[in-house]
Amino acid sequence: MNERTAAIINRRRFIGLAATAGATALFGGALAGCSSESTEPRASQSAADEAAPERPTDTGAAASPEATASSQALVAVFSWSGHTAQVADRIHELVKSDYFRIEPAEPYTDDYNALLDVAQREQDEDYRPALAASVDNWDEYDTIYLGFPVWWYHVPQIIKTFVTEHDLTGKTVAVFGTSGGSSVASTLGNIEALCPGVAFAGNLTLDGDAVASQLDRVDTWLGDLGLR
Numbered sequence: 098m099n100e101r102t103a104a105i106i107n108r109r110r111f112i113g114l115a116a117t118a119g120a121t122a123l124f125g126g127a128l129a130g131c132s133s134e135s136t137e138p139r140a141s142q143s144a145a146d147e148a149a150p151e152r153p154t155d156t157g158a159a160a161s162p163e164a165t166a167s168s169q170a171l172v173a174v175f176s177w178s179g180h181t182a183q184v185a186d187r188i189h190e191l192v193k194s195d196y197f198r199i200e201p202a203e204p205y206t207d208d209y210n211a212l213l214d215v216a217q218r219e220q221d222e223d224y225r226p227a228l229a230a231s232v233d234n235w236d237e238y239d240t241i242y243l244g245f246p247v248w249w250y251h252v253p254q255i256i257k258t259f260v261t262e263h264d265l266t267g268k269t270v271a272v273f274g275t276s277g278g279s280s281v282a283s284t285l286g287n288i289e290a291l292c293p294g295v296a297f298a299g300n301l302t303l304d305g306d307a308v309a310s311q312l313d314r315v316d317t318w319l320g321d322l323g324l325r
């Protein structure tokens with residue numbers, strides 16, 4: 098995307114484009130377990146909006162108050178401006194879990210408009226940013242709460258890096274995120290394309306600009322999923 102496009106398509110604009118996103122973001126399709134291959138997303142989407150998470154810890158990980166050495170749930174979140182991190186924090190408060198912040202080895206720009214371009218370019222080139230750190234003891238977790246903001250109707254490319262380096266096969270995966278209107282549900286295919294058999298327990302999308310006032314939806318979501 099060029100500067101002009103970036104200037105036009107801002108966070109607010111995404112709200113207006115939400116309906117389009119919902120229609121076009123049905124990518125994905127499953128192929129074979131988490132793979133590092135650059136796979137073009139195909140149509141498919143699982144779980145209804147609102148379904149499944151568990152307990153958080155940061156692996157580089159920080160345990161929630163109730164977490165124990167035998168905790169089997171992990172909240173893993175990428176958040177550029179902090180909206181999605183608020184959701185992650187709420188899940189971590191409510192569910193016994195460890196917590197891991199997904200970060201790029203090379204930090205993203207702090208400039209929103211510049212980031213729009215960077216993210217678009219990464220997506221166009223299917224570039225996979227390196228992770229600053231990996232999850233320790235990944236095999237110990239059976240439930241993963243995976244969170245991220247919607248970027249250009251897809252998962253941020255760093256999430257593709259994460260799921261190729263952390264095999265989701267055999268784990269219960271609850272996806273949550275924030276956006277300016279697009280649904281996280283429409284990005285599930287991006288993950289499925291890399292992790293063919295991934296089992297989504299559910300997904301939840303909150304409005305990034307109003308996340309603080311919507312956190313009670315997290316409680317409901319977790320309850321509906323039977324994860325708290």
Ligand SMILES: Cc1cc2nc3c(=O)[nH]c(=O)nc-3n(C[C@H](O)[C@H](O)[C@H](O)COP(=O)(O)O)c2cc1C
Binds near residue numbers: 306
């Ligand atoms: C690079 C980029 C791309 C975005 N693409 C979309 C999009 O496709 N649809 C949408 O509704 N919002 C989009 N947004 C808005 C973010 O999803 C929203 O602001 C989100 O709450 C940010 O979460 P964070 O604070 O955890 O980074 C985009 C924002 C950025 C920076």
